[in-house]
Amino acid sequence: MKERKLLMIPGPIEFTPEVLQAMGQPTTSHLAANFLEAFGQALERLREVFLSPSGQPFIVAGSGTLAMDMAAANLIEPGDRALVVHTGYFSERFAAILERYGATVERVCAPAIGDAPAVEEVAAALERGTYKVMTITQVDTSTGVLADVRALAGLGRQYGTLVVVDGVCSIAGEELRQDEWGVDVALTASQKAIGVPPGLALLVASPRAMETFRRRKTPVANYYADWTEWLPIMEAYQARRPRYFATPAVNLVWALNVSLGQILAEGMDARIARHRRIARSFRAALSALGLRLVPVSPEKAAHTMTAVYYPEGVDSALLEKVQQAGVILAGGLHPEIRTRYFRIGHMGAVNPADLLATVGALEQGLAGLGYRFEPGVGLAAAQAALLEG
Ligand SMILES: *Cc1c(COP(=O)(O)O)cnc(C)c1O
Numbered sequence: 001m002k003e004r005k006l007l008m009i010p011g012p013i014e015f016t017p018e019v020l021q022a023m024g025q026p027t028t029s030h031l032a033a034n035f036l037e038a039f040g041q042a043l044e045r046l047r048e049v050f051l052s053p054s055g056q057p058f059i060v061a062g063s064g065t066l067a068m069d070m071a072a073a074n075l076i077e078p079g080d081r082a083l084v085v086h087t088g089y090f091s092e093r094f095a096a097i098l099e100r101y102g103a104t105v106e107r108v109c110a111p112a113i114g115d116a117p118a119v120e121e122v123a124a125a126l127e128r129g130t131y132k133v134m135t136i137t138q139v140d141t142s143t144g145v146l147a148d149v150r151a152l153a154g155l156g157r158q159y160g161t162l163v164v165v166d167g168v169c170s171i172a173g174e175e176l177r178q179d180e181w182g183v184d185v186a187l188t189a190s191q192k193a194i195g196v197p198p199g200l201a202l203l204v205a206s207p208r209a210m211e212t213f214r215r216r217k218t219p220v221a222n223y224y225a226d227w228t229e230w231l232p233i234m235e236a237y238q239a240r241r242p243r244y245f246a247t248p249a250v251n252l253v254w255a256l257n258v259s260l261g262q263i264l265a266e267g268m269d270a271r272i273a274r275h276r277r278i279a280r281s282f283r284a285a286l287s288a289l290g291l292r293l294v295p296v297s298p299e300k301a302a303h304t305m306t307a308v309y310y311p312e313g314v315d316s317a318l319l320e321k322v323q324q325a326g327v328i329l330a331g332g333l334h335p336e337i338r339t340r341y342f343r344i345g346h347m348g349a350v351n352p353a354d355l356l357a358t359v360g361a362l363e364q365g366l367a368g369l370g371y372r373f374e375p376g377v378g379l380a381a382a383q384a385a386l387l388e389g
Contacts, residue, residue: 009329042260049172058227076101082132135166145302149176173303173304285378292311
């Protein structure tokens, strides 16, 4: 039997053979002509994937947390006020990072785990106070909750607040129209829906965000994340000119350029539609199996991943059983419900066959723990939903 396991967690995900091949190419100088071309092209493609023709892209070695750190370090000065639209673990991380750079943070919290704050509540907070920055976690990976970025970003524009979107678990899987929706900084990491092994922080900043950065009165309180250093580097690569600040992750950039090319070849609309179709059919399977989602309603559930409660009589031993059946899933992350639920990533190059394999392995795991259901009921529901389109 094949030993290979299918990796269905909310990052890192399964990567395409072409991306992995690019990782294995001989490493060149970070100033070699063909690398300048690949880096420059990756920057241009990043703008297209973020739907931000006016944006300034940044590609820096690091993880998603560095992308969050970079946004906060460059936009926040001590004493600034920031509003965090709070949907879970990663929203709280953003609050902590903003505070580290001296911001006074107010949180608009979800009424319950698995929910998102109402847009009206966020509007009320913006009406009460003046905030330089508002952060939104598009998909909070701890709850699988999808925030209404379009509506929230509209509020940001209305109240003159910079809108920063943590899209680490969403960009290139969920709909995000950075320019059209008025998002000032959208950020992600390579290992999630972008489809590249871990190690790259990716950001696109609007002209408004860059202007706010240029008008700072105090130096950026982080040496490595400072746009003062990185902007000339990105501009140089855009112009295919050599310039050094800190060594880029050469092989990851090769792989990123390949993956972004694949994403754009599929087309953003088709890609978003594929994620929706796969999420819908996965949820149909869970519902047929009698499992309950963490998000309080289907409209609030992400399309890149799913957070689901263990059914009665089942615990985290399920993950081991499912792994024996060939599929790797993730445990809980939200501190208040950590042991009561699990998570499945279905983003990036994921296809209907991966989805059916995952549902099949989940059924085997549930059966192995004595959970009672009609074998195949989840598979049938997933298949029926897939066939509906
Ligand atoms: C994964 C994730 C992060 C953190 O990214 P790392 O690459 O692990 O540092 C931040 N925000 C969200 C929404 C994520 O899913």
